[in-house]
Amino acid sequence: MLLEKYRIQESNDQLLPAHRQQFQYIASGVKNAENIIQKLTDFQVAIPSWALGAGGTRFGRFSIGGEPRNLEEKIEDVGLLHALNRSSGAISLHIPWDIPGNAASIKALAAQHGLRFDAVNSNTFQDQHDQEHSYKFGSLQHVDKAVRRQAIDHNIEVIRHGVELGSESLTVWLADGSCFPGQLNFRKAFQHTLDSLKEIYAALPDNWKMFVEYKAFEPNFYSMTVGDWGQSLLYANKLGEKAYTLVDLGHHLPNANIEQIVSLLLMDNKLGGFHFNDSKYGDDDLTVGSINPYQLFLIFQELVEGMDAKGMNHANDLGWMIDASHNVKDPLEDLLQSVEAIKIAYAQALLVDPKALDAARQENDVVKAQEILQNAFRTDVRPLVAEARLRAGGALQPLELFRQLKTRDSLIKERGLKTVATGL
Ligand code: RM4
Ligand code: MN
Ligand code: MN
Numbered sequence: 001m002l003l004e005k006y007r008i009q010e011s012n013d014q015l016l017p018a019h020r021q022q023f024q025y026i027a028s029g030v031k032n033a034e035n036i037i038q039k040l041t042d043f044q045v046a047i048p049s050w051a052l053g054a055g056g057t058r059f060g061r062f063s064i065g066g067e068p069r070n071l072e073e074k075i076e077d078v079g080l081l082h083a084l085n086r087s088s089g090a091i092s093l094h095i096p097w098d099i100p101g102n103a104a105s106i107k108a109l110a111a112q113h114g115l116r117f118d119a120v121n122s123n124t125f126q127d128q129h130d131q132e133h134s135y136k137f138g139s140l141q142h143v144d145k146a147v148r149r150q151a152i153d154h155n156i157e158v159i160r161h162g163v164e165l166g167s168e169s170l171t172v173w174l175a176d177g178s179c180f181p182g183q184l185n186f187r188k189a190f191q192h193t194l195d196s197l198k199e200i201y202a203a204l205p206d207n208w209k210m211f212v213e214y215k216a217f218e219p220n221f222y223s224m225t226v227g228d229w230g231q232s233l234l235y236a237n238k239l240g241e242k243a244y245t246l247v248d249l250g251h252h253l254p255n256a257n258i259e260q261i262v263s264l265l266l267m268d269n270k271l272g273g274f275h276f277n278d279s280k281y282g283d284d285d286l287t288v289g290s291i292n293p294y295q296l297f298l299i300f301q302e303l304v305e306g307m308d309a310k311g312m313n314h315a316n317d318l319g320w321m322i323d324a325s326h327n328v329k330d331p332l333e334d335l336l337q338s339v340e341a342i343k344i345a346y347a348q349a350l351l352v353d354p355k356a357l358d359a360a361r362q363e364n365d366v367v368k369a370q371e372i373l374q375n376a377f378r379t380d381v382r383p384l385v386a387e388a389r390l391r392a393g394g395a396l397q398p399l400e401l402f403r404q405l406k407t408r409d410s411l412i413k414e415r416g417l418k419t420v421a422t423g424l
Pocket of ligand 1: 215
């Protein structure tokens with residue numbers, strides 16, 4: 001489904017007077033409003049190809065209707081999001097859920113929607129019907145060399161697909177680990193995984209990055225072979241300068257201080273990118289910013305401060321992706337909410353005056369330091385985010401417009417009620 005430009009225009013025209021007022025009010029109180037708007041415009045968040053259908057849990061899955069039936073339709077859905085918010089200009093593919101049949105035409109279709117291909121993701125956590133060896137007891141860690149070989153070859157094939165599409169990074173997330181004490185020799189599992197990753201690393205093109213994503217538990221519940229940022233960093237350091245740690249916000253034990261992890265990885269040039277989502281208990285994959293928006297802000301505050309300290313480009317030097325999927329919302333509405341939450345947290349972080357914060361820290365003025373952060377967090381930056389969207393040609397209110405246009409109904413008419421997108 002294509003969204004005609006005039007629809008956005010019409011809706012914006014109506015909303016413009018109220019927006020102008022709100023924007024002028026906030027812009028007059030912010031020192032660097034123009035600078036922030038430019039940064040917001042440049043900042044794009046990749047949409048995962050596996051989050052465009054309804055997500056399921058192990059108890060059930062409730063289809064939303066009109067789900068994309070193939071990769072082309074997934075690209076159209078991301079194109080729709082991008083047309084509305086001008087901030088979702090990339091798609092991240094999961095192989096083999098989304099194998100590009102004809103890479104050239106897939107690439108051309110994406111380009112029509114102004115999309116590029118972000119990291120490609122391998123899948124060695126499920127068995128495919130035509131595969132020779134099972135991943136039941138792991139993939140890159142497996143005791144059997146033939147299984148490891150198969151998993152390595154799969155990753156190399158994923159890189160090949162990515163090259164054809166213009167991706168520049170591979171994300172490796174492993175379900176490998178053990179469910180019971182005694183099941184694994186931890187050192188051997190680590191060593192096998194490292195050796196396997198080395199072979200995959202060797203197949204990376206020069207300009208590529210490898211992201212090693214960690215996860216504390218699930219689907220293995222006693223040990224995970226890449227279980228936390230320490231283990232991921234061990235692999236990344238041993239692999240070389242193209243290997244980085246990827247932080248998925250839902251992959252920590254409860255109450256972990258993610259912002260501190262982010263800060264230190266960044267300090268050591270080993271932070272590769274993000275999978276944004278939110279959670280209350282585990283890898284809940286809930287809408288970004290829906291449970292703990294303050295934590296999201298604190299993470300962005302560390303990112304902005306840490307990247308600026310290194311002269312990094314906020315938009316391009318790290319991988320920004322959403323990784324969420326669940327049962328009860330329209331996935332497109334959910335993604336619009338997620339991207340908005342990310343931009344709000346980013347804008348708030350850009351409000352923080354690093355010199356003032358540093359001065360407060362030097363003085364051990366704990367109260368002042370907290371005030372500086374919370375003043376930024378409590379500022380309503382939504383008009384700044386909306387202004388950036390407006391200038392980029394997006395909708396002032398993407399979610400409302402999506403609803404007004406009855407987009408889901410049109411998708412159901414076009415694709416049917418019973419379609420099921422590949423993914424989780
Ligand atoms: C995992 C992890 C990976 C994602 C899969 C689908 O929990 O977050 O990044 O690719 O789920
Ligand atoms: Mn993830
Ligand atoms: Mn996850």
